[in-house]
Amino acid sequence: MKLNESRQNLLNRVKSRLVQIAFDNVKKSNPLIETNIGKFSLQLPFDHQLPFIIKRSPYYSTNLARIARKVNEKYVDLKFIDIGANVGDSVALLRSEATFPVLCIEGDDYFFSILERNASRFSDVYLAKNYVGEITTEVNAVSVELGGTAHLLQNAANESKISIKKISTILNDYPLFKTSKMLKVDTDGFDNKIIRGSADFLENAKPVIFFEYDPYFLSQQNDDGISIFSTLVGLGYNKLLIYENDGEFLLSADTDNRMLLEDITYFYTGRKGLRYCDICAFHKEDNDIFENVRLDEIKFFSQVRSSKK
Structure with a gap:
């Protein structure tokens, strides 16, 4: 009996080790895998963290799509700009709620190549391979990819010249989006700089702005964070909805x-x-x-909580 148990334990350890080796080999090659995002299937790198985030936080980024649907109800000719589009997951979520033209802007070579694949599954999706910043310039930097995201790193080895453009400069090539009524910015700490550099566009188009606010990444760009709200006030923005990063509604302000x-x-x-x-x-x-979005979000998450009782 003990001998059989010993053999079984050894067999289990061997199987576990073989599975780990196979997993490590797949992870190293990092193939593209089909993943369900909203109502659609997209290709994501094997090491992309999004499937794990969605499993842990099923309402992650769905707020963006619900807000866009409400914006589209008022502005039936809605145009949407997605800065930091990554692999196109926001497009899948948006199209799960409504249909309108989307301009996806992504600067990283690797993620842009996957974005091209995924965007081909949708109509009226336009792609711009650019980094967006506060001013139009060139910097010595390298793109660093980790876990499904990428950011520019300066003062690193093997730096090269990377072009950065203001959103208004990019839109000269995409005039359809010059009056876009919704803008999403998700760029790991460059978000506030992009908003400041978009003042001319914001003043003219007055879009609803959905942006990441992370003091940690902002501080890495020597950004105090809080001053962005004075900028928004000066541009006529007076109301905010604030969400936890898992997508849950936190408060209005x-x-x-x-x-x-x-x-x-x-x-x-x-x-x-x-x-x-x-x-x-x-x-x-x-x-x-x-007001409409605020009330709908309160109702949405009240129903979510009630269904869990």
């Missing part, structure tokens, strides 16, 4: 509520990118959308 926004910034400081918030900013001309 006035853009000029400095004390509350300082508290939010303090709360997410020191989290090393593991916990942050997403913020949706509304121009005063769209206070009606803000």
